[in-house]
Amino acid sequence: MKLAIIGTGYVGLITGACFAEFGYETICIDKDEKRVNELNNSKCPFFEPGIEDLLNKHLNKTKLLSFSSSLSNSISNADIIFITVGTPSKRIEGEADLSYVWNVADEISKNINKYCVIVTKSTVPVGTTREVQNIISKKIHEENFDIVSNPEFLREGSAINDFTRPDRVVIGCENKKSEEIMRELYKPLNLIDTQIVVTSIETSEIIKYASNSFLATKISFINQVANLCEKVGADIQDVAQGMGIDKRIGAKFLDAGPGYGGSCFPKDVKAFINTADKNDIDLSILSAVDKFNDGRVVEITNKIISKSNLKKGDSIALLGLSFKPNTDDIRDSTSLKIAKTLNDMNIKIQSYDPVAMKNAKEENPFLVLCSNAYEACNNAKVIIIGTEWNEFRALDFKKINKKKNKLYIFDLRNIYSPKELKELGFDYFGTGK
Numbered sequence: 001m002k003l004a005i006i007g008t009g010y011v012g013l014i015t016g017a018c019f020a021e022f023g024y025e026t027i028c029i030d031k032d033e034k035r036v037n038e039l040n041n042s043k044c045p046f047f048e049p050g051i052e053d054l055l056n057k058h059l060n061k062t063k064l065l066s067f068s069s070s071l072s073n074s075i076s077n078a079d080i081i082f083i084t085v086g087t088p089s090k091r092i093e094g095e096a097d098l099s100y101v102w103n104v105a106d107e108i109s110k111n112i113n114k115y116c117v118i119v120t121k122s123t124v125p126v127g128t129t130r131e132v133q134n135i136i137s138k139k140i141h142e143e144n145f146d147i148v149s150n151p152e153f154l155r156e157g158s159a160i161n162d163f164t165r166p167d168r169v170v171i172g173c174e175n176k177k178s179e180e181i182m183r184e185l186y187k188p189l190n191l192i193d194t195q196i197v198v199t200s201i202e203t204s205e206i207i208k209y210a211s212n213s214f215l216a217t218k219i220s221f222i223n224q225v226a227n228l229c230e231k232v233g234a235d236i237q238d239v240a241q242g243m244g245i246d247k248r249i250g251a252k253f254l255d256a257g258p259g260y261g262g263s264c265f266p267k268d269v270k271a272f273i274n275t276a277d278k279n280d281i282d283l284s285i286l287s288a289v290d291k292f293n294d295g296r297v298v299e300i301t302n303k304i305i306s307k308s309n310l311k312k313g314d315s316i317a318l319l320g321l322s323f324k325p326n327t328d329d330i331r332d333s334t335s336l337k338i339a340k341t342l343n344d345m346n347i348k349i350q351s352y353d354p355v356a357m358k359n360a361k362e363e364n365p366f367l368v369l370c371s372n373a374y375e376a377c378n379n380a381k382v383i384i385i386g387t388e389w390n391e392f393r394a395l396d397f398k399k400i401n402k403k404k405n406k407l408y409i410f411d412l413r414n415i416y417s418p419k420e421l422k423e424l425g426f427d428y429f430g431t432g433k
């Protein structure tokens with residue numbers, strides 16, 4: 001089976017490399033020539049654990065993987081073509097910007113000359129895959145292609161494992177022929193008994209948005225309960241533990257913090273609300289989730305400023321810049337939102353992140369980059385732990401507060417014990433404690 005993947009972002013590249021690992025001849029296409037050149041030299045354009053090894057193996061040894069910037073030269077032999085381009089938010093009304101998907105659909109329609117299955121793997125609002133079908137059928141007879149929705153559930157930071165050991169694979173299709181081809185494609189996962197959920201195209205599209213929206217809802221819910229805990233002297237981590245043991249609830253996504261960020265949840269929640277609005281459906285639960293999350297980072301920033309009495313000219317240490325650990329993705333990073341507000345107050349932001357500093361500095365030139373967490377903490381009045389990278393979990397705080405000064409620490413991810421840090425002279429603030 002020959003595969004073509006259009007878009008080599010986090011999803012496209014992982015999809016391509018993992019399908020090559022499954023043994024398929026795979027070509028990945030991106031319109032960004034610089035990116036394609038880098039990839040052809042085994043250089044990954046972003047940080048993701050394990051991806052460079054897979055690239056090296058399948059580009060140079062098995063030669064199952066190749067990259068091209070020319071869509072027209074690359075898709076005609078493919079049995080399955082995946083659309084994995086971005087679907088960012090139009091921001092104002094929250095609608096997904098589908099212009100990249102429409103462009104690709106149009107390009108595909110001009111460049112296929114044998115039967116193939118065309119798959120939307122990008123996260124797309126319900127109705128999009130049908131519209132892709134309409135665009136292609138303007139040039140290609142409907143017997144000569146099938147359309148499938150196969151949303152992706154991988155998480156940055158653990159993307160290879162998520163792709164190769166998924167909880168489930170969702171396939172939205174409309175006939176047996178395309179279902180069989182997709183089942184054959186995912187056959188390597190039979191070994192680990194992965195559930196394949198076959199649905200209609202519309203259902204598949206909704207599954208993706210409903211899943212991300214539900215996870216986002218858990219996060220906003222636990223953050224609201226965290227605020228209540230702070231007020232009444234309860235501990236959100238103990239509350240979450242007590243809740244999460246209940247199998248009906250589950251322990252995941254019950255970590256209080258500065259709100260959800262990243263390249264998916266914020267935009268997907270807004271797009272799902274937009275879809276409901278357009279269909280006159282009350283999804284006000286999700287509107288509340290979204291509104292609270294938008295305000296969450298402001299609330300947290302205000303707490304930092306007021307509790308530590310931060311003023312113009314002060315310095316802070318900001319540990320962690322990416323939106324979560326194990327990635328250099330800074331899209332909608334809460335740490336950077338906090339940094340921008342503090343920079344506007346003329347506060348010096350001494351920052352450190354294991355891999356995201358280059359990306360962060362490009363968009364936020366005001367950041368003072370440090371070579372490690374300790375350097376970032378030098379002469380800082382406040383330390384903010386913004387991302388729970390492993391290397392921030394066992395910092396030597398005696399080294400940081402040698403003089404036992406009054407130093408503030410805002411542990412937005414609750415990775416430290418308040419008691420221990422208070423004993424070391426810190427004014428410690430966790431989240432929901």
Ligand SMILES: NC(=O)c1ccc[n+]([C@@H]2O[C@H](COP(=O)([O-])OP(=O)(O)OC[C@H]3O[C@@H](n4cnc5c(N)ncnc54)[C@H](O)[C@@H]3O)[C@@H](O)[C@H]2O)c1
Pocket residue numbers: 006007008009010011012029030031032035071084085086087100103104121122123124152153154155156263264
């Ligand atoms: N990032 C994630 O963790 C994640 C997880 C699951 C689903 N998704 C969804 O997958 C989709 C892709 O996300 P991403 O994070 O990989 O995006 P991304 O922005 O990292 O990558 C998109 C890539 O598509 C390329 N592209 C755009 N138009 C093109 C065209 N006409 N021809 C060829 N290449 C083109 C861009 O150059 C870019 O490299 C989105 O819909 C997203 O919501 C993302």
